[in-house]
């Protein structure tokens with residue numbers, strides 16, 4: 001296990017509530033951290049740097065006050081997600097806000113994290129970079145990141161295509177630092193399984209959309225409860241990058257799935273529909289979502305399942 005000092009005695013489970021475009025808000029982040037799992041959000045969820053500034057201020061202030069008045073409880077640090085791809089025109093300005101607040105934990109995606117790493121290390125913060133392949137992980141390690149997040153097949157959002165069993169073991173051949181695993185981890189059994197495989201953290205997105213604290217349309221949450229893996233489509237049609245979307249959300253937006261599947265993303269007429277806003281994403285873990293829960297109850301459920309998994313007997317050739 002390679003859990004950075006930042007998290008020592010601050011986690012109730014080795015879980016990160018992953019950053020989700022148009023989903024993660026201060027309410028979701030704060031509720032995650034108060035329950036001992038890392039909350040995070042992408043800077044893109046704030047339209048302006050002023051709003052980013054006020055979100056970080058609100059999250060820090062509320063968590064500091066909560067930690068002071070509940071010294072016996074593990075209160076997790078929060079993370080901000082920066083897209084470091086050269087096409088991100090707001091990166092410089094977002095970085096300035098992150099620097100102003102000396103955000104303790106930064107998650108970078110898509111691109112070279114070297115400059116962000118250098119900056120965040122100046123105030124003692126840490127940077128995890130998300131990757132979908134081992135060669136990307138090697139580049140991120142060369143850039144000095146403190147941790148790697150592996151986004152594997154079946155994840156919500158822009159999912160990778162590689163099997164988690166294969167990719168964790170491949171990356172563990174050259175990286176013994178902090179490792180988070182993403183991709184359809186939906187319960188405490190999955191969290192324990194990820195650890196056994198060699199990951200230090202589970203990076204879970206979809207499951208947290210079906211919480212009372214997630215500020216998304218109620219229909220999105222009910223769709224998560226009623227959907228199964230067969231209701232997902234893995235396509236680059238809407239965003240140009242392969243992503244898992246809920247088919248019922250595509251139908252709900254008035255797009256005919258039959259004709260949509262027959263066309264390419266070049267000539268598809270989406271009318272007034274807007275990717276991410278109208279087409280809702282979910283990972284393969286969606287089958288395991290049976291109800292919308294308050295964050296506190298969900299984390300307790302994850303803890304119970306995790307404990308159940310820890311106590312499971314391992315295989316033995318001796319008959320009992």
Ligand SMILES: Cc1cc2nc3c(=O)[nH]c(=O)nc-3n(C[C@H](O)[C@H](O)[C@H](O)COP(=O)(O)O)c2cc1C
Nearest residue numbers: 018019020021042155156157183184204205206283
């Ligand atoms: C609706 C949605 C939006 C997402 N937006 C982002 C994002 O803005 N940045 C990012 O790095 N990952 C994003 N992701 C991916 C998650 O951070 C995480 O890798 C993924 O949800 C893990 O897989 P799971 O949903 O199966 O648990 C998104 C995922 C979902 C479901």
